[in-house]
Amino acid sequence: MNLSPNFTLEELTHSEVAERKNLDNTPNATEIANLTRLAGLLEQVRELLNKPIMINSGFRSKPVNDSVGSKDSSQHRIGCAADLRVPGMTPKEVVVACIAAGLPFDQIIEEFGSWTHISVTNQAADKPRGQALIIDKAGTRVFS
Numbered sequence: 001m002n003l004s005p006n007f008t009l010e011e012l013t014h015s016e017v018a019e020r021k022n023l024d025n026t027p028n029a030t031e032i033a034n035l036t037r038l039a040g041l042l043e044q045v046r047e048l049l050n051k052p053i054m055i056n057s058g059f060r061s062k063p064v065n066d067s068v069g070s071k072d073s074s075q076h077r078i079g080c081a082a083d084l085r086v087p088g089m090t091p092k093e094v095v096v097a098c099i100a101a102g103l104p105f106d107q108i109i110e111e112f113g114s115w116t117h118i119s120v121t122n123q124a125a126d127k128p129r130g131q132a133l134i135i136d137k138a139g140t141r142v143f144s
Contacts, residue, residue, distance in 0.1 A: 012058030034079035
């Protein structure tokens with residue numbers, strides 16, 4: 001099922017952990033609506049960068065989220081966040097480009113120098129925070 005021209009429900013719910021551990025990773029209707037909003041933001045990132053986007057992780061059901069050691073408050077749990085890689089770009093370059101373009105993200109995070117986390121608001125009517133962070137071995141801090 002296409003959520004947008006370039007992103008499908010399958011790729012935003014795919015989980016190697018779920019497959020390996022036989023965990024259900026099926027979103028409900030509200031989570032699919034969130035994933036559709038997220039796909040719209042991912043389309044903006046793709047258009048800005050003019051490159052394909054590889055999704056590492058999108059929606060995570062509670063069992064999948066627990067299995068990867070993430071918090072229940074993670075935006076992945078409700079279909080509002082994706083971790084991605086962009087071929088030929090570092091996560092820092094992706095973050096810088098998205099900030100410079102003024103994309104309407106809720107959060108964007110350079111994580112461990114390996115991937116970029118990007119999210120939409122938890123509620124469609126909410127205003128995006130535009131929060132930019134770095135998470136690595138040194139901890140969590142404001143992106144600079």
